[in-house]
Amino acid sequence: GENVEQHPSTLSVQEGDSAVIKCTYSDSASNYFPWYKQELGKRPQLIIDIRSNVGEKKDQRIAVTLNKTAKHFSLHITETQPEDSAVYFCAASIVGNQFYFGTGTSLTVIP
Amino acid sequence: ETGVTQSPTHLIKTRGQQVTLRCSSQSGHNTVSWYQQALGQGPQFIFQYYREEENGRGNFPPRFSGLQFPNYSSELNVNALELDDSALYLCASSFGGQFSGANVLTFGAGSRLTVL
Numbered sequence: 001g002e003n004v005e006q007h008p009s010t011l012s013v014q015e016g017d018s019a020v021i022k023c024t025y026s027d028s029a030s031n032y033f034p035w036y037k038q039e040l041g042k043r044p045q046l047i048i049d050i051r052s053n054v055g056e057k058k059d060q061r062i063a064v065t066l067n068k069t070a071k072h073f074s075l076h077i078t079e080t081q082p083e084d085s086a087v088y089f090c091a092a093s094i095v096g097n098q099f100y101f102g103t104g105t106s107l108t109v110i111p
Numbered sequence: 112e113t114g115v116t117q118s119p120t121h122l123i124k125t126r127g128q129q130v131t132l133r134c135s136s137q138s139g140h141n142t143v144s145w146y147q148q149a150l151g152q153g154p155q156f157i158f159q160y161y162r163e164e165e166n167g168r169g170n171f172p173p174r175f176s177g178l179q180f181p182n183y184s185s186e187l188n189v190n191a192l193e194l195d196d197s198a199l200y201l202c203a204s205s206f207g208g209q210f211s212g213a214n215v216l217t218f219g220a221g222s223r224l225t226v227l
Contacts (some may be wrong), residue, residue: 001170028183034215043115043201043218044154089153097169098144099216101153 002027004092014110015078021092021105024072030092033066033073034099036092039086047088048075080109115204115219123225124192127185132187132222134202143185144216145177146201160185161207189224197226 003026013019025033025043050057050064050073057064061080066073077084087106091099116135124130136143142161146154156169160179174190183204189196200223203216 004153008155036218045218046215080176091153098131098156098159098169099154100156102144105154 001094002030002094002100004100004102006090006105007104008105010106010108012108012110015080015082017080019075019077019080019084019107019109021050021075021088021090021107022072023074023092023102024070025092025100026071027092027094028068028071029094030100032093033064034091034093035064035075036089036091036101037086038089038104044089077107080107082109082111085109113184115202115217117200117202117222120220121223121225123227125227126192126194128192128226129188129190130192130224132189132200132202133182134185134187134219136183136185136202136204136205137217140204140206140217141183142205142207142214143179143183144203144205144207145185145187146203148199148201148221150198157187157200172184192226194226197224198222 006023031052035043037047038044061078063076087104089104090102095098118133133219144159145157148154159167163179176188179185199221201221202219205214207214
């Protein structure tokens with residue numbers, strides 16, 4: 001089945017700096033790549049997603065890029081704020097709604 | 112419009128017992144998926160229900176079973192509980208089912224199960 005790897009596992013940045021989280025996937029049939037933010041004790045919340053027919057998508061301070069050839073995708077957060085501190089998960093989907101998640105990145109934004 | 116709700120929020124069981132977790136899907140959604148999230152890990156797909164039938168399953172043993180009801184709500188049942196079953200169990204609803212293409216998952220807050 002699909003295997004999603006996510007790096008780094010922890011990331012600390014100064015407020016205002018950028019943060020980048022990277023994921024790789026194994027199955028070239030994957031065609032949907034969402035990113036979820038999970039604050040401590042709360043449910044995962046979708047923050048941005050990208051489909052395989054698009055190379056890049058941006059929503060205000062958040063952007064995602066996808067390289068289908070290399071089978072990797074990345075989350076970029078610019079002008080980080082303390083409220084961006086959370087665990088971020090990438091995921092890949094092949095068939096319908098069966099998602100394979102990465103192991104998560106704990107992001108800390110230092111004021 | 113209501114979101115995904117799960118119950119109970121927390122529960123403690125002992126090894127060998129059975130547990131039932133419940134999930135109400137978001138209004139307008141007809142598909143429910145269950146995920147297991149161990150501490151410090153990403154969610155792992157257990158199975159998905161669409162039109163009251165299981166139509167996708169991850170690498171979990173048969174003692175993990177489920178149901179979906181006509182109102183699209185769902186139950187996750189786990190028999191013969193083991194210590195490693197301790198985790199946060201997340202329910203996610205979406206619209207479309209397994210062969211409709213990937214759709215956005217909306218997660219519930221989860222049920223935290225502790226097995227002693």
